[in-house]
Amino acid sequence: MQTYAFRRGIGKLLLYVLLSLGALVMILPFLWMLSTSLKDEVSALQMPPQWIPRPVHWENFPRAWSAAPFGRYFFNSFFIAITTTVGEVITTIFAAYAFAKMNFFGKNVLFTIFLGTLMIPGQMLLVPNYVTIKKLGWYNTYWALIIPWTVSVFGIFLLRQFFRTIPDEFWDAARIDGCSRFRYIWQVVVPLSRPGIATVALFKFIGSWNAFLWVLIMTDKVELRTIPVGLRFFMSDVGTNYPLLMAASTMAILPVLLIFLFTQRQFIQGITRTGLK
Amino acid sequence: MFARLRRYKYQQWFWGYLFVIPVMAGFFLFMVYPMISGIALSFYQWPGIGPKEWVGVANYLKMFRDVHFLRAVGNTVYYTLGILVLGVPLALFWAILLNQKFLKGRNFFRLIYFLPTVTMMAAVSMVWKWLLSPNYGLVNYFLGLVGLPKVNWLLDPKWAMPGLILMSIWKGTGFNMVIFLAGLQGIPKTYYEAAEIDGATAWHKFRYITLPLLSPTTFFVIITTMITSFQIFQQAYILTEGGPREATTTIVFYIYKNAFEWFKMGYSCAQSVFLLLVLILATLIQWRIQRRWVHYA
Numbered sequence: 001m002q003t004y005a006f007r008r009g010i011g012k013l014l015l016y017v018l019l020s021l022g023a024l025v026m027i028l029p030f031l032w033m034l035s036t037s038l039k040d041e042v043s044a045l046q047m048p049p050q051w052i053p054r055p056v057h058w059e060n061f062p063r064a065w066s067a068a069p070f071g072r073y074f075f076n077s078f079f080i081a082i083t084t085t086v087g088e089v090i091t092t093i094f095a096a097y098a099f100a101k102m103n104f105f106g107k108n109v110l111f112t113i114f115l116g117t118l119m120i121p122g123q124m125l126l127v128p129n130y131v132t133i134k135k136l137g138w139y140n141t142y143w144a145l146i147i148p149w150t151v152s153v154f155g156i157f158l159l160r161q162f163f164r165t166i167p168d169e170f171w172d173a174a175r176i177d178g179c180s181r182f183r184y185i186w187q188v189v190v191p192l193s194r195p196g197i198a199t200v201a202l203f204k205f206i207g208s209w210n211a212f213l214w215v216l217i218m219t220d221k222v223e224l225r226t227i228p229v230g231l232r233f234f235m236s237d238v239g240t241n242y243p244l245l246m247a248a249s250t251m252a253i254l255p256v257l258l259i260f261l262f263t264q265r266q267f268i269q270g271i272t273r274t275g276l277k
Numbered sequence: 278m279f280a281r282l283r284r285y286k287y288q289q290w291f292w293g294y295l296f297v298i299p300v301m302a303g304f305f306l307f308m309v310y311p312m313i314s315g316i317a318l319s320f321y322q323w324p325g326i327g328p329k330e331w332v333g334v335a336n337y338l339k340m341f342r343d344v345h346f347l348r349a350v351g352n353t354v355y356y357t358l359g360i361l362v363l364g365v366p367l368a369l370f371w372a373i374l375l376n377q378k379f380l381k382g383r384n385f386f387r388l389i390y391f392l393p394t395v396t397m398m399a400a401v402s403m404v405w406k407w408l409l410s411p412n413y414g415l416v417n418y419f420l421g422l423v424g425l426p427k428v429n430w431l432l433d434p435k436w437a438m439p440g441l442i443l444m445s446i447w448k449g450t451g452f453n454m455v456i457f458l459a460g461l462q463g464i465p466k467t468y469y470e471a472a473e474i475d476g477a478t479a480w481h482k483f484r485y486i487t488l489p490l491l492s493p494t495t496f497f498v499i500i501t502t503m504i505t506s507f508q509i510f511q512q513a514y515i516l517t518e519g520g521p522r523e524a525t526t527t528i529v530f531y532i533y534k535n536a537f538e539w540f541k542m543g544y545s546c547a548q549s550v551f552l553l554l555v556l557i558l559a560t561l562i563q564w565r566i567q568r569r570w571v572h573y574a
Contacts (some may be wrong), residue, residue: 012379015374015377015380018374019371019374019375019380019386022371022374022386022390023386023389023390025447026389026390026392026393026447026451027389027392028415029393029401029404029405029408029447030392030396030404032404032407032408032415033404033407036407044413045412045413047412047413047418048418049415049418091299091300091303092300094296094297094299094300095296095297095299095300095301097296098292098293098296098297099297102289102292102293102296103286103289103290103293104289104290104293104294105290107293110297110301113309114304117304117308117309117312119504119556119557119560120308120312120553121504121507121508121529121549121552121553121556122508123508123510123529123532123533123549123552124312124315124549124550124552124553125307125308125311125312125315125549126532126533126536126549127315127318127536127542127545127546127549128310128311128312128314128315128318128546129307129311130536130537131314131542132306132307132310132311147303148303148306148307150303151300151303151304151307151308153304156300181292206395209397210396210397210398210399212398212399212511213510213511213533217533217537227397227399228397228398228399228400229399231397231399231400231403232399232514232515235403235515242407245403245407246403246404246407248400248403249400249401249403249404252397252399252400253396253397253400253401256395256396256397257392257395257396260392260395261388264388264391265384267395268387268391268455271452271455271456272455272456272458272459
């Protein structure tokens with residue numbers, strides 16, 4: 001009996017050791033980024049590595065900030081992430097509601113085409129989309145970075161699942177009381193589906209914030225760069241000045257990291273929900 | 278009565294169309310139309326401006342004689358296999374550890390493992406460029422601590438792709454782990470209890486309960502990982518710029534180069550179509566094989 005308890009104890013200990021080691025590996029690159037961002041160029045290259053920067057060079061952050069137009073990059077990223085999120089949530093709510101709750105000719109065909117494109121690699125569409133954007137006169141404008149991103153098959157798919165759980169009797173009752181569809185969606189459907197809508201918004205915001213290739217192709221003006229593309233050019237400017245590079249990376253990662261820390265439950269539920277349907 | 282019902286039906290049609298029109302317009306303009314015109318463009322030679330010249334299947338024929346393209350295909354397959362063989366089992370391993378019932382702090386560990394997934398690839402790539410630096414990188418430092426020789430990670434054609442795989446596994450494992458974990462939590466506890474009464478070992482429980490019942494999740498993870506891995510671009514673009522000696526030139530990287538640096542729009546579209554066909558084919562093959570190993574409860 002004692003040996004059994006002992007073996008269980010060892011097993012538990014091993015589990016925690018393994019998990020902690022794994023967690024350390026996952027978090028170490030972030031810590032190393034932060035640590036490097038606070039060093040001078042000489043101590044960054046020190047071997048064996050200096051784990052805690054001494055002295056702490058806080059000035060790397062303002063230096064990196066002013067070494068490239070990061071203010072502009074941040075403004076662009078925030079502006080695009082917020083507008084695409086709001087735009088997508090609005091269009092997605094209506095479309096998902098129509099697909100979940102309304103009957104109209106061709107609905108199922110449209111939805112099937114919709115789902116079919118989930119698998120298509122976005123890269124395949126780059127050249128034709130580039131041509132379209134040029135034809136529309138949207139090259140090097142915010143339109144190119146906002147309008148195409150307000151459509152998301154994933155969001156419609158997710159919200160449709162949420163809306164389907166709302167009983168039809170609610171709409172019947174609201175209709176008898178003379179409620180319009182818009183008001184019904186706004187006052188009944190949206191409040192009942194808040195977790196789903198929050199998930200769609202979160203995914204979009206983070207996706208827009210991190211997007212790279214589309215911005216790289218659809219713009220070539222400095223004033224339109226978002227943070228990821230700006231970072232890439234910053235890298236070719238400062239070369240191997242790793243403290244500055246890491247300071248810039250830290251600033252780039254921070255907003256999404258904070259959002260994620262506060263909403264992680266929502267986020268992870270959203271992933272498992274789509275993964276298992 | 279019937280007239281009113283019919284009126285309600287057409288009213289519903291009207292509102293239904295109105296609700297989906299904004300999304301549909303965007304969807305057709307930026308997904309359906311480009312797909313069709315991309316396929317069409319693949320039969321032309323076109324430098325991005327001016328007239329298009331019809332060349333038939335020449336772009337496709339050229340593709341299979343283009344050593345650079347074939348190398349890109351090889352590199353992409355190498356990368357994808359690396360992620361599937363190393364990354365997916367690792368994700369399953371962490372998920373099983375996190376699913377132990379007496380574990381405290383599960384949410385904390387899950388959060389940490391998931392962090393890299395939400396962070397910006399552009400920033401993370403820079404951090405890894407630094408971590409993989411030959412003389413001052415942490416990775417080589419740790420290799421040295423356990424007595425292994427230094428590796429010239431991103432500068433050596435032999436090691437550049439393993440470097441990208443290493444980083445991508447770090448970045449992507451948390452995502453698959455979360456999906457595996459949800460799958461594991463969906464397996465009824467009673468199976469394990471029954472097996473324990475019959476004296477099953479941990480390995481038996483894993484082999485004869487966990488693996489079969491988890492197989493739909495595993496299938497989903499393999500398909501989605503394959504599709505996303507085949508499209509690898511950013512890591513190659515930022516960390517290695519396709520080099521050294523084309524060792525990390527992937528299909529999408531080569532497509533990008535052809536289209537936006539060399540302005541061979543038609544040729545690049547043909548490669549995109551090829552990529553799509555490969556993905557469809559690979560998915561179909563997986564669907565066929567799945568009957569042999571995926572058990573739907």
